[in-house]
Amino acid sequence: GNSVTQMEGPVTLSEEAFLTINCTYTATGYPSLFWYVQYPGEGLQLLLKATKADDKGSNKGFEATYRKETTSFHLEKGSVQVSDSAVYFCALSGRGAQKLVFGQGTRLTINP
C-alpha cells in the first residue's frame, strides 16, 4: 500500500537558518503530494502541494519539488523564522477523492 516516510525529529534551528525536512514515499500510480503544517493549538493547514512529477509547490517561502525518480518531496526554506515553529506532515493521495496517507510528522522549533 501507499506510505510516507519523513525524517525523524525534532528539528531545532536558529532563526535565518536553512531548513530541509526529508520526505520519501511509496505509491502505486501517480499520487499527489502535500505538506501540511500544524501550528501549536491549531488544526492542520495545507502548506503546499504538487500533483505531478517535477512540479514545485511553494508557499510562505517554503518549497518542495515532486521527484518521481527518487520518490521524494523534500521541504525546504532558505531562512526560517520563529513563527515557523510547528509540526510538519508530508502526505500523499491518489487521484480524486482518495484518502490522505501521512508521514509521522516532524516537529520544528526555531530559536531566536
Added chain:
Amino acid sequence: EAGVAQSPRYKIIEKRQSVAFWCNPISGHATLYWYQQILGQGPKLLIQFQNNGVVDDSQLPKDRFSAERLKGVDSTLKIQPAKLEDSAVYLCACWGGVGGQQGHETTDTQYFGPGTRLTVL
C-alpha cells in the same frame, strides 16, 4: 467560505464510557473524512463518506466505532465503549474537488477542522 466545524473541542471520559463527535463540513463538499491522530503520529483515516454513503471504512474498529452522515451534510463519529488507546485527536476533513483519471490534474485539497481532543482515563 466558512471552514470545517467540529465539536466539542475537548472531551475527557473514563474507559468504557461512550462519546460522540460532530462535524459540519464546508458547504457543498461531498466527500467527508474522519481521521484519528494519536500523539506523535500522523493522522490515519478511519472512515470516508461520499455524500451519505461509506466509501472506505476498512480501518474503522467497527466493534466500538460507528459513524454516520445523514443527508450527506454533517457527520457524527461515536465510540462505545471507549478504551484507553482511543485517546487521540479526531479530525474531520472534507473535499470538494472533482475526481479525475490517471495523468490528469484534477486532485483538489482536503480541508481540515480543528479536531476534537479525546482523553480516555
